[in-house]
Amino acid sequence: MTGVRVLVGTRKGAFILISDSQREQWDIHGPLFPGWEVFHIKGSPGNPDRLYVSQSNDWFGQVMQRSNDGGKTWETVGNKFIYAGTPDTHQWFDGSQHPREFKRVWKLEPSLTDPDTVYAGVEDAALFRSSDGGQSWQELSGLRQAKGHLWSPGAGGLCLHTILLDPGNPNRIITAISAAGSFRSDDGGQTWLPVNKGLQSNYELPDPSTEVGHCVHSITMHSAHPNVLFMQKHWDVMRSDNAGDSWYEISGNLPSDFGFAIAVHAHEPETIYVVPIKSDSEHYPPEGKLRVYRSRAGGNEWEALTHGLPQSNCYVNVLRSALAVDSLDPCGV
Template sequence: MAEVLLAVGTRKGLFIGRRRGGGPWEFDESPYFNAQAVYSVAIDTRGDRPRLLAGGDSPHWGPSVFHSDDLGRTWTEPAQPAVKFPKDTGASLERVWQLHPAAAEPGVVYAGTEPAALYRSEDRGESFGLVRPLWEHPTRSRWVPGGGGEGLHTVLTDTRDPRAVTVAVSTAGVFRTTDGGASWTPSNSGVSAVFLPDPNPEFGQCVHKVARDAGDPDRLYLQNHWGVYRSDDAGGQWSDIGEGLPSTFGFAVAAHPHRGGTAYVFPINADADRVPAGRRCRVFRTADAGRSWEPLSEGLPEEDHYGTVLRDALCTDDADPAGVYFGNRNGEVFASADDGDSWQLLAAHLPDVLCVRAAVTG
């Protein structure tokens, strides 16, 4: 029977839940890294044995990347820092925002960091090297930190071409390489930046998250600081798909793992009023690539709800039908086992939820 693993990174540790077949969810007795904020988690199921990766941030020792080869029961930290800035950059690692197993290269894992940089590992996340062409991009001196800092928070790889990588930076926008990282092109045409003198710049957009469509690898979904967008040409041009949503502000966007044209967002009132739109806990789903949206609220608390969902706290697993999951800043975790049609509360009273990842592991 299939086992689904759910990893929930919080302000005070990593919580792991497990579900076998259609049975109940069971969470491990206590959190891992309980003195650390866990901003990023990856579940790498590409090899014979799944590997979990976690980006922790200790208030005493600073940030680090840990890995587990027994589904999270024990963890290893490399003797030398897995991710660190070379001395000549003059920078020091503040946070690991993203961990992403490459879609077409076994053993390759990418890490996105703060300060905004991309790192590449070829040993399943035990050591990483800086991708210098992005770090040395001619626009970098004009990148401005967003409210949450200057972080590279999204990495998307392409199953068709390992040289094609898309990243998103707050607040620099989307950048893309097609030559394995040797050169990078801003890919923000059509995405607004209303807070800048030029509201349609080449770069500088406050992109919150980007997801890739399951049916068309060139189709991307983008949740901006204001606005929800779709690109049908791998980021070359973006179009607004926010009509029908109660608010186009939000942080998270996730794509269905199998069904093309299907994606999920969690609208928030506004940048100065960061509560769920209408103070109702609702995920919105599109099944037609953003032409229309439907609210999903069966089993969710709908009235007087204040738990917002951060950029990496909404995800899907790879089951069929798909599991959909989100955690909020109230410390609640919700799950759907039917593509989002209905929901159940899995956990409450956790610390502030920062990231959520799920996968079928057996």
């Protein structure tokens, strides 16, 4: 398509926003699945008309949907997410072990090349893959072998919310879990390593050598530099230059280093965006001013972007999937 499409999941349903390259006027389609919480809606890079949706409802549970025509029509697909092998446990808030139970799909990530292959990150945390367009799902259970019994839920639950596919290495997958940390597979999801060296969570994890237990909120990468990762952690904005083997802080002059969302410019791999939130108990922008902060130096040096954003009495939150960029020139945020 010559313009831009924004796929939006809300507690009221899903919406599809379409504009031309000027992005001044938008056609809004929806709500789709009205009355349902849409945790994620994602299009296939290999076929933009192929869309996947994860919807959830307190009464009717979890439902997966697929569209083959850009959202004009939908069909229900497979919804059986069964953990492989003997059911295991994870750490609960009080440190005890708690049975792992499937609740919902948080994240969908279609293959970069095959529209029928799609990954799903779920709560309680695990990674599933479908190779038949979502009709059936198989767990990549090796992820839970990476000290899964020590993973504990964050405030939103024990959710696998980030899936990154390396465009230069089809065997590499990077995931992030709240509150367990980040993990990497270099063999297509069969085996996994925690990649959290350098992360600091002094209150929850006083031992700096602890491999899992960090509350990672989001990770992003630029396709041209897939070894460079940018992370918004519970506190701290972090960077890795070696695919997660080690991390260092780049929060710099941000007014708060707490937040949920992070994005990288489509054409400038060292330009990144975050939305600082006041704290983990006060989920709104500092001073009630909604500001997107941009670094053109890969972190540490940040400038506030405020034009068109409310600069007084704004007490909203911006969650991890609510910040995105398009591929047009100039890049839209």
